[in-house]
Each structure stands twice: as structure tokens, then as C-alpha cells.
Amino acid sequence: MLTLSTMTNSQQLPAGSELNDLKIKFFCTNWGMQESWDSFCAKAKAAGYDGVETWLPGNEEERAAMFSAFEKYGLEFIFLNSGNGKDFESYLDNFTQNLQRVVSYKPVLVNCHTGKDHFSFGQNQALIAAAAAISRESGIPVVHETHRGRFSFAAHITKEYLEKIPDLRLTLDISHWCNVHESMLGDQEAAVSLALSRTDHIHTRVGFPEGPQVNDPRAPEWKDVLEQHLEWWDGVVGAKIKQGGSLLTITPEFGPPDYMPTLPYTRQPVSSQWDINVYMMNLLKARYGKK
Template sequence: MKGFLLSILLLANFFTAFAQKQEKLHIKYYCTNWGNADSWDQFCARVKKAGYHGVEAWLPGDLKERKEMMDALQKYGLSLGLLSGGSGASYEQYRESFKRNLEEAAHMKPDYINCHTGKEYYSFDQNKQLIDIGKVVMEKQHIPVYHETHRGRFSFAAHLTKDYLAKIPALRLALDISHWCNVHESLLNDQQEAVALALSRTEHIHARIGHPEGPQVNDPAAPEWKHTVDQHLAWWDEVVNQHKQRGAKLLTITTEFGPAGYLPTLPFTQQPVADQWSVNVYMLNLLKGRYKE
């Protein structure tokens, strides 16, 4: 009898461990190609060597370059996340462009599509139409469609994004909270309710460190930015923890420090004060160490 009970106990422990293993959150890291001047093959080779799982990029309009991108991704075993948006002199033109670009991006079968959606001056109903277009594409193509918190878009400010989230339950975010730090000239201590709601609806993270006077610190490794970096890490920790608590299997993160111009530069020479590639790899290693699987 004791042997039988022991066998049952061991079997139960096995299935418990197996279930826990199955539910473990996997985090995939993507490298931005923003500012890249190398060929797609050279770029993807560097990305793979650095330890990324994939690349996040705007879909090239040139078909030859598009093929070079896909060939390089396949060669180095890298995943693809796509950015998408719209343009046009009128809202109607923007909406048609947004829909066309999103459908074209979905045709490439990326892991996800991160949308720069709408304008800060479009009405709620106009921006909602664009969000609804994203929902239709997501359901039709079975590809996650997220909407990035970004200056100039419907989601440029924490308090206004809160209103969209409250009224559109299906809305899911690509969180680039660095923009909000800049817009609100703070680390958002007075926007905690809006931030908490945004964190709960985040499916993709842009891991860039913003501050009250800009969307990108010069170098996140510099000790003077420790408090600011720690605050961003606390926000991202909450996203990771919530994903784990609800049994999510995947979270995607892009390290997205930008090139010179976005990266602060010295006067006259325009020499960047830090190396973009090194800063992004620093963020990759910081996050991979923090969220070990």
C-alpha cells in the first residue's frame, strides 16, 4: 500500500512539474534595425551573435530589399516583428494607407505587428476606427496587432490612453513608456492609475529609457541615470509578473535606443555621445539577466 501511495505521489509531482514547465513564460528579444547602415546579411549576423531572437523593422517598400531581409532572417534563424502605420494629407487618406500597410505587413506573417496608430489631433472616433481596423486584421490573419504608446499618436499621453483602454477592452499596447516620461515631464508618479491600466494591457515592450526632458537617456549604464533606469525596470517587472500570473506563454521585447539625432550628439561635430549598438546590447543583456527563464 505504501509503495502504491508513493507511486501516486511521484506521479502527481511529475505532472505538477510538467504543467509548471509548460506554463513558463518565454521572452523573445528583438533588435531594432533603426539606424542600421549594414546589409541585411551583415546586420542579421550581428543580431544573431549578440543573442537576440529576432529583428523589429518597418517593412521595406523595395521588393528586392524585402527579399534580402527575409533571406537573411531565414539564414540566421531570426524571427520578425513588423512596424506599421499610415500617412496622408487627410484623415481618409491616412485611414486607407493605414489599412493597406497593415494588411501588407500581415501578409509577411511576422510574430506581431506594432502599429504607430493615428494622430494626437484625430478625434476619439477617428482613432478608434484605426484601432478597429487592427482588430479585424488580427482576427483575420491570426497575427497579434499592438498599438504603440508614442508621441504624435492617439496614445501620446498617459491620461488620454487610459480613456481609450477603458472604452476599448480589446485594445492591447506596445509599451514605449519613455514617450510618456517626456510628454508629462516626469517619471509619472502622478499618473499611477493610468500607468497601471496600461501595464495590464501591454503585450510588447520597447525597452528604451526616457526621462522628463527627452525620450532617450544618453547611456543607460551611466550612474546618473540609475533612478530613472530602476523606474523603467519596475514598470517592465510588473508586465512580466502579470504575464506569469495569468499563465501567458510569450512576451516580446525590443531594445529600441535610436541612432544619432535621437541619441544625443555633441555640438558642431554631431558626434553621438554613446554607441547605439552597444547601448542596445547592454539593454539586451540587462533584461536577459533580470528575466532568466
């Protein structure tokens, strides 16, 4: 965990931002996990993560193993949530039932994959309202991820929701928008700026116009793309400081194959998912500084 009390001159925060004790916590995705919860959590703790972001396991035995590992290694947790159903009404029922279940475990927050890109504005708004009611009742923050296929699949569409729903808060995974708009969003500044100001949680994956994940953000050919993402994330930090926020959570979320490009025939991943995510965490720890 970082406490943001100082920042080097290289950090580009919005003009007028004043530093405070904004805490930044880093969570490890278990996407692609191929080992036991105990082994995975030991590795996450040793790498320097504060917690884990995951879906709640449906199997009771696996849930017990997961919570035991969280406690053993002193890790906090964020849960993901979504819905399923053949139509909107069944989706709404499933979404709310799932959310009520996950908040009962008292995660740091719940990150929702909310709605569908083909649902109407009113339908997606009803899902957001249902999540807000559960959040108020439980006291657990609920945020909604910018994600392809969801209500928030595009910058200009999300802007309309943010304008019409004042308490809507986001998980920013802006890599999706780079892919959807096939650009680095230079012509979507108003929508992006509004999204940055309403973000409580970040997925720090690096996207580009032709895809939601570069093959390796450490490679020099992605320098400009990485720098653009860093500027966006700086904008979130600056907005949090300006708003007097006390906590920002970050999950480096580069994915495994097939999100990670692979070599043909052998399907060997071209980079190490684990190493990239640890790199992203350490890059941001260095960027935002330790007290």
C-alpha cells in the same frame, strides 16, 4: 529566448503572481542600420537576439535580401506599421492597406504607430477597430505603441482608450510618456498600471522628464530613472504571468543620432547605440533568468 520558470529574489513582481513558462523573446531594432541585411542579421544573431523589428521595405530587392538574411540566421521578425494621408479618410485607407500587406508575411506580431494626437477619439477608435479586424482575419497579433504624436501620446489619454476598448493591446514605450508629462509619472499611477496590464510588447528605451532617451542608461546619474523603468517592465512581466500569457516580446530601442545626443559641430554620438541596446537586452535576460 528566455523561459521564465524561476526568478531571483531581487525581482519585484506584483504580489500574487505565479511563475509559469512565459517565454520572453528579444528583437533587434534596425533603426539606424548602415550595413547590408546579411551583415546586420549576422551581428544580431551573434549578440543573442531572437529576431528583428523593422518596417517592411518598400523595395522588392531589399525585401528579398531581408527575408533571405532572416532565414539564413534563423531570426524571427516583427513588423512596424503606420499610415499617411492629408486627412483622416486617406490615412485610414493607407493604414489598413499597409497593415494588410505586412500581416501577409506572417510576422510574430505587428507593432502599429496608430492615428494622430489631433484625430478625434472616434477617428482613432476606427483605426484601432480596423486593425483588430485584420488581426482576427489573419491570426497575427496587432498591438499599438505608446508614442508621441499618436493616439497614445499621453498616459491619461491612453487610459480612456483602454477603458473603452477592452481588447486594445499595447506596445509599451513608456519613455514617451516621461517626456510628454515631464515627470516620472508618479501622479499617473492608475493610467500606468492599466497600461502595464494591457502590454504584449515592450520597447525598452529609458526616458526622462526632459526627453525620450537618456544618453547612456549605464551611467550612474541615470540609476534612479533606470530603476523606475525596470519596475514598470517587471509590472508587465507580472501581469503576463498572472494572465497566463505564453509570450512577451521585447525590443531594446535606443535610437541613433539625432535621437542619440551628439557633440556639437562634429555630431559624434555621445554613446554607442548598438552597445546600449545589447546591454539592455542582457540586463533583462539576467533580470528575468534562464530556465
